[in-house]
Amino acid sequence: xxxxxxxxxxxxxxxxxxxxxxxxxxxxxxxxxxxxxxxxxxxxxxxxxxxxxxxxxxxxxxxxxxxxxxxxxxxxxxxxxxxxxxxxxxxxxxxxxxxxxxxxxxxxxxxxxxxxxxxxxxxxxxxxxxxxxxxxxxxxxxxxxxxxxxxxxxxxxxxxxxxxxx
Numbered sequence: 001x002x003x004x005x006x007x008x009x010x011x012x013x014x015x016x017x018x019x020x021x022x023x024x025x026x027x028x029x030x031x032x033x034x035x036x037x038x039x040x041x042x043x044x045x046x047x048x049x050x051x052x053x054x055x056x057x058x059x060x061x062x063x064x065x066x067x068x069x070x071x072x073x074x075x076x077x078x079x080x081x082x083x084x085x086x087x088x089x090x091x092x093x094x095x096x097x098x099x100x101x102x103x104x105x106x107x108x109x110x111x112x113x114x115x116x117x118x119x120x121x122x123x124x125x126x127x128x129x130x131x132x133x134x135x136x137x138x139x140x141x142x143x144x145x146x147x148x149x150x151x152x153x154x155x156x157x158x159x160x161x162x163x164x165x166x
Contacts, residue, residue, distance in 0.1 A: 020108045028101045035095035036069050069094040103155035114163040134164060
């Protein structure tokens with residue numbers, strides 16, 4: 001996303017965001033909606049009883065609203081423990097295998113933050129800012145800190161690392 005940005009240009013940024021809307025966000029919304037509708041049709045026209053996962057999903061929808069199918073309606077324990085001894089809880093959209101597209105679009109929107117933190121210049125103060133930013137991203141990634149938005153720090157770390165390398 002940041003490749004080719006030698007100087008910050010808001011029109012170039014908005015052009016890239018528009019491209020990401022067309023290539024990531026719209027297909028993401030369509031595929032999650034399709035997956036959700038197929039799931040509803042499957043249970044409407046079949047005699048299959050709801051599983052424990054389906055009941056948890058329906059409870060989540062009732063508590064958080066139907067728009068939540070695009071954000072974090074499916075939650076699961078990742079099977080790992082963070083440095084504070086807490087189980088890591090992952091969350092994703094109804095089509096949970098598309099969680100990375102949600103995160104990719106969001107970190108693309110946050111590209112200006114990465115640009116200003118990681119854009120390399122020759123002055124010594126900026127070198128320390130870049131090093132501190134990379135260490136901070138690494139700590140978030142390796143400690144598996146939870147956040148209330150369910151955006152994985154995996155995405156933030158690798159996007160930031162890629163921005164640094166570009």
